[in-house]
Amino acid sequence: MGVIFSPEADNLTTMAGPRGEYSKSVERRAEILEAAFTTFAKSGYTASSVNEIARSVGMTQTGVVHHFAGKLALLQAVLEQRDTRAELLLDGRRGRDFLASLVEISRTQESLRGVVQLYTILSAEATDPDHPAHDYFVARFERIAAAVTLAFEEVGAADGLRDGVDPRRAALLTLATTEGLELLWLNSLEVDMAEDIRRLINSLLIEPI
The missing domain is CATH 1.10.10 (Arc Repressor Mutant, subunit A)
Incomplete structure (x- = not known):
């Protein structure tokens, strides 16, 4: 990170x-x-x-x-704590179990609306390369994408991916969908973040989680 x-x-x-x-x-x-x-x-x-x-x-x-x-350092510390709590759900999990945990993480966000809102605002601002939090978010996205890619690779090694599914592209799609669903949820659209992520992941797997 x-x-x-x-x-x-x-x-x-x-x-x-x-x-x-x-x-x-x-x-x-x-x-x-x-x-x-x-x-x-x-x-x-x-x-x-x-x-x-x-x-x-x-x-x-x-x-x-x-x-x-x-204030910015305080905001970043809160977001890092959010990541730490999410990573506890992923600790020691591999492959399909790791992907299933992503669904549970999305479910926990429903009780953290203010923190999700904080994250969304700050991550958008940090797309500016001159923003002091820019490097933090770049590293965060890279770290998450790498971890999810590895999980899809592990599923693929067990012949668990649908034909044509590339682990890296699957990971980026999962990450992008998660980010997008959070934004829609914050804007009061009727989405079920956890179940929608589950449906996406299942569309990439031979056997659903």
């Missing part, structure tokens, strides 16, 4: 002090991040949401963004 902001960059002063102070700062960051994830999942990103995060951890808004070197 690409990293733009060094987690330690805003803690240099603390690191120079006693180990106890550094440990306290790390714990504080974790507390802020958990509060941010919960708040963004519920409300999305607004100016008031940062104030809500600050209140929930007993800090000022300035204190919150100080721990993450600015």
Whole structure:
């Protein structure tokens, strides 16, 4: 995963002090991040949401963004936590099991509307090569595409793909469909993200998941 902001960059002063102070700062960051994830999942990103995060951890808004070197770093940290939670569902899974887990990940997004909205807005802005989050999203898409490609390759090695299905193209199609369905869902179109992803994946496999 690409990293733009060094987690330690805003803690240099603390690191120079006693180990106890550094440990306290790390714990504080974790507390802020958990509060941010919960708040963004519920409300999305607004100016008031940062104030809500600050209140929930007993800090000022300035204190919150100080721990993450600015608002953009906080947003990225929340998105990275979203990816980490999704990857827990994929841990140790290969081939068909990996692809089935993608369906479950899409299902979990239904309870994280604010975070999905945050991701969609920031990823669109980051298509600008000069955007500070550009490299992060490029690396993220490449990493996900590679992992899904490998899963399709593993299914193909077991003769589980339909004729003419190329694992790389299948992975990109799956990723593009997931991104598109999230955008339609955010705009209140009647889609079932999990089941629509399942249908797409099944259209590429001999035996459905």
